[in-house]
Amino acid sequence: MSEPVILVEDLYKSYGAVEAVRGVSFAVQEGEVFGLLGPNGAGKTTTVEILEGLRTRDRGVARVCGLDPDSSGERFKERIGAVLQSTSLPDKLRVKEAIELFAEFYRRRADTDALLRRFQLDEKRSAFYGQLSGGQRQRLALALAMVNDPQVVFLDEPTAGLDPQVRREIYDIIEQFRREKKTVLLTTHYIEEAERLCDRVAIVDHGRVIALGAPRDLKQRSAGTTRIEVRLARRLLNGAGASLEGVTDCREFDGRYVLHSVQPPRTIVALVKQLEAENNELQSLEMFSPSLEDVFIELTGRRLRE
Amino acid sequence: MNHAWTLTKMRVRLATRNRAFFFFSFVMPLLFLFGAVLFFARGSGGRIAYVLGAILTLTVMGSFWGLSVQLVTFREQGILRRFRLAPVSAGAILASSILSNYFLSLPVFVLELILCRYAFHLRSWGNLWAILALVTLGSAAFAALGLIVASVTNTMQETQMINNLIWTGFLTLSGATIPLALLPPWIQRVALFIPATYLATGLQSAARNLASAGEIAIDLVALALGLGVAFEVSRQLFRWEPEAKAPRRAKWWVVAVMIPFLIFGAWENMSGDLLSRVNRNFQSLRGNIPSVGMPLGR
Numbered sequence: 068m069s070e071p072v073i074l075v076e077d078l079y080k081s082y083g084a085v086e087a088v089r090g091v092s093f094a095v096q097e098g099e100v101f102g103l104l105g106p107n108g109a110g111k112t113t114t115v116e117i118l119e120g121l122r123t124r125d126r127g128v129a130r131v132c133g134l135d136p137d138s139s140g141e142r143f144k145e146r147i148g149a150v151l152q153s154t155s156l157p158d159k160l161r162v163k164e165a166i167e168l169f170a171e172f173y174r175r176r177a178d179t180d181a182l183l184r185r186f187q188l189d190e191k192r193s194a195f196y197g198q199l200s201g202g203q204r205q206r207l208a209l210a211l212a213m214v215n216d217p218q219v220v221f222l223d224e225p226t227a228g229l230d231p232q233v234r235r236e237i238y239d240i241i242e243q244f245r246r247e248k249k250t251v252l253l254t255t256h257y258i259e260e261a262e263r264l265c266d267r268v269a270i271v272d273h274g275r276v277i278a279l280g281a282p283r284d285l286k287q288r289s290a291g292t293t294r295i296e297v298r299l300a301r302r303l304l305n306g307a308g309a310s311l312e313g314v315t316d317c318r319e320f321d322g323r324y325v326l327h328s329v330q331p332p333r334t335i336v337a338l339v340k341q342l343e344a345e346n347n348e349l350q351s352l353e354m355f356s357p358s359l360e361d362v363f364i365e366l367t368g369r370r371l372r373e
Numbered sequence: 374m375n376h377a378w379t380l381t382k383m384r385v386r387l388a389t390r391n392r393a394f395f396f397f398s399f400v401m402p403l404l405f406l407f408g409a410v411l412f413f414a415r416g417s418g419g420r421i422a423y424v425l426g427a428i429l430t431l432t433v434m435g436s437f438w439g440l441s442v443q444l445v446t447f448r449e450q451g452i453l454r455r456f457r458l459a460p461v462s463a464g465a466i467l468a469s470s471i472l473s474n475y476f477l478s479l480p481v482f483v484l485e486l487i488l489c490r491y492a493f494h495l496r497s498w499g500n501l502w503a504i505l506a507l508v509t510l511g512s513a514a515f516a517a518l519g520l521i522v523a524s525v526t527n528t529m530q531e532t533q534m535i536n537n538l539i540w541t542g543f544l545t546l547s548g549a550t551i552p553l554a555l556l557p558p559w560i561q562r563v564a565l566f567i568p569a570t571y572l573a574t575g576l577q578s579a580a581r582n583l584a585s586a587g588e589i590a591i592d593l594v595a596l597a598l599g600l601g602v603a604f605e606v607s608r609q610l611f612r613w614e615p616e617a618k619a620p621r622r623a624k625w626w627v628v629a630v631m632i633p634f635l636i637f638g639a640w641e642n643m644s645g646d647l648l649s650r651v652n653r654n655f656q657s658l659r660g661n662i663p664s665v666g667m668p669l670g671r
Contacts, residue, residue, distance in 0.1 A: 118460060120457075120458075121454065121457060121458070121613075123613075140460075141460035144458065144459060144460040145460060147458075149458050151451075151454060151455065151458070153451060154451075154455055155450045155451040155452045155454075155455065156452060156455065157387050157447070157452060159387050159390040159391065160383070160387065164386070165382070168379065168383050169459055170378045170381075171375075172376055172379070172459040172460050173459070173460065203487075209456070213492055
């Protein structure tokens, strides 16, 4: 296997007494779309900002294209593109001017008009940044990340806070990056984003990588189980959920019970009987095939967006 | 330097789209000029030259506010973070602040000169080369001083508070508003340690063509040294991140900025040359403005 484009080994970073990153390690190969999946505060942004050269690490190894982001300066910046968790530009800067401005900082420059067309900003080329919608701003942020035709693209929660339609548009753009063989490091707390876009995923929690692999392989951990989420009128008696037929795991989140079952029909029948016995009432029931959310619950006992 | 020039063009463009900037940078200096002429120099070509020197000084010192406030806004809004991802240095961003401020101020300087010459009957252009040099170095030096304030303060409120304090000192002690010759001798001596004094005296002398090349050169050297040290200090203290706080060493860097002016102040206190020029400028007005006969420092 060739040398990884992104290499992180035993990375540590603290802010005062808070340890944001505690020994994170992973490697990303050329052309791979790699995801850091985890809840808010897991250490994803700190990790990616260390790799972008925006933060210095306390210890450990961080390499991008064989370069140390801390000390490689312009040579490093010429090779990366990045979308920050929150991109800000001056309100009175026009869309086309923003792309031209950032392109001028690099030796290798993409064509401005081509970028405007590609990111569907052609009609907004003369609009001020302050007049753009959230989706248009994010498309502009993606266009700015591509002005130097980078080898590696960092995307820090690129769809956070966007409506589903815009999110799908961003997914299409990221899939285009994959077709162009760009190496992409993506952070997200959206399960469907990681499952749809990433070749491999590192699940991060409390500053550590708790699982790493292809989404399909990770989901194998929960293979054969179905997630059943139920809302009840009252809480179940102690231990009743876990003892239902077919149930391998039962946890309560925000008044909902999340059951993992290897025999869903039998589990549902047993649940109904249990509710009758307790004089309880079923308010809603949903069934899901295994997802990365299940992997996260199994590993941490928490839901991803708690 | 290319990146600084690219950023300069962007910042000039942004400033011209900002109504507040237009008001404070174009309208206010001209209002000051009209007010000063109306109250102090109506119908007197001799006094107009003195007023021109003072008004040019005020316009140049306005660079102190200028785009340093914009830089703090950029930092607070996270705009500088986006620039940090690109191959752009702190020096390029700071240089663009100084350059764009200069290019935006230049039309105002020219307009003030033309108005004084043709609308307010200024008798001669004075020493135009000296005026141009003082205005150029002065606006750069004061913009750089403003950038230090932007670097050591953490919020816009802090920036404006400290700017106001320093600005008030510059206004009252430099001779730009109250002639230095009218102030008590000990204040005149203190004023020799303030960069604004070199600018105000230089411009008042140049506007009346009262200073020799050597005397103007001293003012220019003082401003150039101040610019060099202030630029380097602001580069050292530059912060990209909104949450990054000013380092503890910042106060020592700020002390370093004062070194050139401490040296010049001590030298001028001993030699008395600058105060002599202040006196000469003021004496040239005698008969035109009410005489108060306050003795000078020496």
